[in-house]
Amino acid sequence: MSFSSTHVTQEAFGEIRTSDGIQPVTQFTLTNPLGVKVQFITYGASVTNVFVPNKKGELHDVVLGFDDMAGYLKHENPYFGSTVGRVANRIAKGHFNLNGIEFQLAKNNGDNHLHGGTVGFDKVVWQAYAHRDGRITFTHSSPHMEEGYPGHLFTQVTYTLTDSNELIIDYRALTDRPTPVNLTNHSYFNLAGHNAGSQQLLNHHIQLCANQYTPVDSGQIPTGRVANVDGTVFDLRSETLLKDVIAKIPGGGYDHNFVINDSKNKFDNKLPLVAKIWHSESGRIMELFSDQPGCQIYTGNGFPADGSLVGKGGTVYSTHAGLAIEAQNFPDAINQPHFPGSVLQPGEVYHRTIVYKFGTQ
Incomplete structure (x- = not known):
């Protein structure tokens, strides 16, 4: 792993347009000596483009997204590449009790709360700082009771592109009151090319790398059970071709949280391997490493089939056009006492890391 030669523009x-007036949105580009290029915008601290080589050395963009702000501002934007929070995934009925106080959040996913609410972290303009060593840090200050969450939360997301084609995402947060926090990146990948x-x-x-998953009800809220994957379509512990299993999954595809094992395969001797995906024709491989306890796999089941979701270069993104692999805490953890804790306390530092490592075979 090395960091030394990345160039930033x-x-x-x-x-x-916001209630405070017009806010400019800036795009940053990180390029390493191999020509691998990753681009981000300050809106949602979002990843917009990831250009990585195939087995012939040809660079193609492998994440779904839009060419301009008009696309990202559309209602049907499915969180392309964004930083989602203050709490990623779902909270049942948008409600939780913390230290004896009831909190009601926005219900923006049926009867439930999803990805931080109506105006979550994906829909605000973050402040940005370009480091001399080629890293980009985005910061956002979320005031007390924003979207119904208690506490003033200061959040920092740092992106690093290494000379070894690793995209490292480092999350940190501080609060002045107890509050639930669960941050992740919501990029959709298609290693054959975004289009x-x-x-x-x-x-x-x-x-x-998951022996268990958390079953859900009809609203995609965990039932509270932690079930073994043995003998089910959720057993992805060995190499699995998506087209061989996707039709067998209730709901038309994956939108489920998996319980991540402590794999012996670690990034920098610290972060366990979570998942590996690869595309034989292009030869591209992506490995995901993280210290998060769970991983949501989503196969774009909800993308419209009518051709109305149009992305980069006029590409129509229809059902199963991309795969989101979201390393995060379990859904509805704030309401499930036996799930990993999700409450950040004053004086503590929330710190989680996700690494996408790209290669070819």
Whole structure:
């Protein structure tokens, strides 16, 4: 692992109108000596493009997204590449009790709360700082009771692109009152290319370091059980071709949280391997490492089938066009006492890391 040679540039990407006036949105580009390029915008501290080589050395963009702010501001934007919080995933009925106080959040996913609410971290303009060593740090200050959450939360997300084609995402947060926190990145990958379509996504292989998963009800809220994957379509511990299993999954695809094992395969001797995906035709491989206890696998089941979701270069993103692999805490952890704790206390530092490592075979 090395960090020394990454080059950073920035340019205007657009603007948004808020109650405080017009806010500019900036795009940053990190490029390493191998030509691998990752781009981000200050809106949602979002990953917009990831250009990595195939087995022939040809660079293609492998994450779904939009060309301009108009796309990211559309209602149907499915969190492409964004930093989601203050709490990623779902909270049942948008409600929780913390230290004897009841809190009601926005219900923006049926009867439940999803990815931080109506105006979560994905829908605000973050402050950005470009480091001399080629890292980009985004910061956001979320005031007490924003979207119904207690406490003033200061959040920092730092992106690093290494000379070894690793994208490292480092999350840190501080609060002045107890509050639930669960941060992740919501990029959708298609290693055949962002515009390759669902057929190529289904030709991906996936392997997941998880012996268990958390079953859900009809609203995608965990039932409270932690079930073994043995003998089910959720057993992805060995190499699995997506098209061989996707039709067998209730709901038309994965949208489930898996309990991550403490794998012996670690990044920098610290972060366990969570998942590996690869696409044989292009030869691209992506490994995901993280210290998060769970991982949500989502196969884009909810993408519209009518061609209305149009992304980069006029590409229509239809059902199963991309795969989101979200290393995070378990859904609804704030309401499930036996799930990993999700409450950040004053004086503590929330610190989690996700690494996407790209290669070829």
